Amino acid sequence: MRGFASLVWLTLLLSISVQAQSYQQGKIVKWDTESYGNTKFHPLTAVMYYVQVGHTVYRVTRENKKPESGLASGQEIQCRIEKNQMFVLNGQKEEVKFSIVMKTPIPATSAASGQEMFNTYCAVCHGKDAKGGGPSAAALRVPPPNLTMLSLRHGGKYPTAYVESVLKFGVETNPAHGSKDMPIWGPVLGAISVDTPEAERRIHNLNQYIESLQAK
DSSP states (O other): OHHHHHHHHHHHHHHHHHHHHTOEEEEEEEEEEEEEEEOSSSEEEEEEEEEEETTEEEEEEEETOOOOTTOOTTOEEEEEEETTEEEEEETTTEEEEEEEEEEEEOOOOOTTOHHHHIIIIIHHHHOTTSSSOOTTGGGSSSOOOOGGGHHHHTTTSOOHHHHHHHHHHOOOSOGGGOOTTSOOHHHHHHHHSSSHHHHHHHHHHHHHHHHHTOOO
16 A cells, blocks of 8 residues: 555656646747627637747637736746647646647847848748738738838838837737737847847847838
8 A cells, every 4th residue: 555655656746747847938928818709798808928938939819718817928937838739837836728829930030131030030921022912911810011001101201110119019909000910029039139239139120121111
């Protein structure tokens, strides 16, 4: 009997050890909510978190849920990924399960080349010509906007501060400005660059390149 109890405890400890080793360090970049329908008594909402793990940003969601208490923007977390699901350790004891909606890898690029960064990070949705016809555009719920028309849509002046804000913090809810499917590039570019000044330089150079594509 004592030997059986020892075996049970050993199995439990090994299970905990394996589970602990499967966790990865991550960071919640941002969270948001989105309505997707109604029932007779209350609206249905999805809670979305953008979670950066290494050089990948995941957009994960929980349908018909409220934001999890204890999980906030900017928070360092422990998470594990299994197929199309992410499990986040909340409060060092409870796992919260999310569905992975989008996975955005972060390839290395030169901070000096806005064109290289655009072709690597943006063209998959916006197209290399920035007109919204990238290879992944058809899979998005809201088509990517034509970035060559930014100046014309802002009274003939390129909206430098607005584009910088979108790159850093994400888009507004106005469909004309894009959708929440767009990655938040500020933290993504920050993950590539060791120091914040280089991350700022990346956003500045990417912004300048987008400005160079504006329709006359």
